Amino acid sequence: MKGDFSRDTFDPRNHYTRVLLQQGRVHLDADFNEQAAIGVHYQRLLARDVIGPEGGPRDNAGFAVITDQAVAKPLGKKLVPGDFLIGAGRYYVNGAVCQNPAALLYSEQPGYPFDDATTTDSLADLPNYTIYLDVWERHINAVEDPGLLEPALGGPDTATRAQLTWQVRALPGGLADGGTDVAGHFVRAVPLLAAQAEPPATNNDPCSVDPAARYRGLENQLYRVEIHAPGPAGAPGSGATFKWSRDNGSVTMPLAGSPAVDTVSNTTAVTLTTLGRDTDLGLVVGGWVELVDDNSTLRHAAAPLLRVHSIDRDDFSVVLEGLADPATGLDPRLHPYLRRWDHDGDPASGGAVAVVESAAGAPQWLDLEDGVQVYFQGADGGAPGDYRTGDYWLIPARTATGDVEWPREDGVADLNPQPLPPHGEEHAYAGLSGVGPGPAGTPGQVFTELRKFFAPLAHAL
Structure with missing residues (x-):
């Protein structure tokens, strides 16, 4: 978060549940930001405990990988080799809800192409790969979203925003487990x-x-x-x-x-x-x-x-x-x-x-x-x-x-500073589809569903 902040005081190890403002005291940006961070932390923790690392609601699960031209055509989309539709709906990854309001092509995503190895031309030539969801939180300032400025006040630069951001990406070569543990592929030695x-x-x-x-x-x-x-x-x-x-x-x-x-x-x-x-x-x-x-x-x-x-x-x-x-x-x-x-x-x-x-x-x-x-x-x-x-x-x-x-x-203040992992940027990952060749003698690729689904806890009788 590249904002003009005094400091970032949120630490989940403190187990704080609320920030309590006191009368007659100075109000600091760090206090308001910590309250927001506490709320988001517990909200995502609850979703992760109930849903698991990833999953979509059975009645509105998003991010389906769609390769059927008959589905794409009524939406005004044209599928070319290597491209596919990303279905509308919701999907939870590590407790964060990702929302795709309308189906869009993989190649229509902001930022595409992400690299030379995963363009649609490259994917069309790959024998197998894994399609996955990459999720993180992006900081948005008034330069990136001028709508944050208030014209009635002369357009001052006030608060910024955190935006949950996602990309559907491809991992060439796929994974040995068929793509069920995409998050495990990105585990690293954190500095x-x-x-x-x-x-x-x-x-x-x-x-x-x-x-x-x-x-x-x-x-x-x-x-x-x-x-x-x-x-x-x-x-x-x-x-x-x-x-x-x-x-x-x-x-x-x-x-x-x-x-x-x-x-x-x-x-x-x-x-x-x-x-x-x-x-x-x-x-x-x-x-x-x-x-x-x-x-x-x-x-x-x-x-x-x-x-x-x-x-x-x-x-x-x-x-x-x-x-x-x-x-x-x-x-x-x-x-x-x-x-x-x-x-x-x-x-x-x-x-x-x-x-x-x-x-x-x-x-x-x-x-x-x-x-x-x-x-x-x-x-x-x-x-x-x-x-x-x-x-x-x-x-x-x-x-x-x-x-x-x-x-x-x-x-203890007189001991050496403690080495810490990065404050961010934290990414979460979920598999969407495994792609590989079909049975011998059959043309085209086979797309294997990797998404997980959950039903509502309450049902109408």
């Missing part, structure tokens, strides 16, 4: 990260925090450390990288027109609707940005990081070093914008910072700024971490304490 405020150089005790250790920033910040390129740590040229923002990645600037990519000068020129609310929340020469839109976000792609070369503050035009994705930013209906990042990247490695994992018991701290440090530990049990684009950690830094808010081992 861990710890954060602290920099101890002074004179402190040689790794198990204590010197009183002189300080966060030196002049403002409270919510640092966001986000994985950019996926993969293992430390693989030269192809390993995982990260970027960071002191404002939770919330500084965005909409495009006023299509970007101009110049392959000769290796630059991308853009015109923006704004250069930011003020100098602290704007662009700086030498800073890093990425150009994204709705489709690139839905593809979970690591957009090229571009460096600000020059800014014309009279006409809001910006020249960026590097080439943006040529398919991004061309359609204003997809809400293209620049997102600012604050790390000091290396142009030779694509602008991001290489993920370096620390050996067990020997943290290798990486400096962000103003005394804020992080280290990557790898997964629980000592296995190397499997880093995924979009994994992120949030680090609140506070001027009043001169420290960062981060759990310490055993909850």
Whole structure:
């Protein structure tokens, strides 16, 4: 969630059931957001306990995989080899209800094509594959949905939204179990990260925090450390990288027109609707940005990081070093914008910072700024971490304490920071259909139903 938040206080381990506001107190965004998170958590927990990991209501189960041209034609859809209809209805995945209001083609989904291996042309040539549902929660700001702005108040940027998002995707080659455990296919070695405020150089005790250790920033910040390129740590040229923002990645600037990519000068020129609310929340020469839109976000792609070369503050035009994705930013209906990042990247490695994992018991701290440090530990049990684009950690830094808010081992403030898994982005998966060749001598492919169904608990007599 890349919003302008003070911090994220929800933790299911606390077992809180409500947030209780008190009279005469300051109201904070974190309190309201935690109340919403508590409600969603228990709602999905109940649905998961009653329904199971996945399932659709028997009378309105959605996401059927339909390959019958006779069904598609009355809906105004044309099926070509490799394409299929996604049926309307509801389906629950890990407690979250996914709703498809009307049947649509696999190729009509926002963000399609997701990759070269799963285009309709590619699927038509595959002997077998598994069709599955990928579900996650997406953060929507006023740039991505201008309807969030209130014209009667002059269009101020107020609250943002969380949107349950789904994609029907294909897994080439299928699964050995026929596709019944799609979620198991995506199990990975989840990486861990710890954060602290920099101890002074004179402190040689790794198990204590010197009183002189300080966060030196002049403002409270919510640092966001986000994985950019996926993969293992430390693989030269192809390993995982990260970027960071002191404002939770919330500084965005909409495009006023299509970007101009110049392959000769290796630059991308853009015109923006704004250069930011003020100098602290704007662009700086030498800073890093990425150009994204709705489709690139839905593809979970690591957009090229571009460096600000020059800014014309009279006409809001910006020249960026590097080439943006040529398919991004061309359609204003997809809400293209620049997102600012604050790390000091290396142009030779694509602008991001290489993920370096620390050996067990020997943290290798990486400096962000103003005394804020992080280290990557790898997964629980000592296995190397499997880093995924979009994994992120949030680090609140506070001027009043001169420290960062981060759990310490055993909850004792003078012990080492506790390595934690990413705050998100959490994905859930469910199988929809297994696809394979038919019996010998029969043409075409056979689609095997993988969805699960449940009946209402109460029935009319």
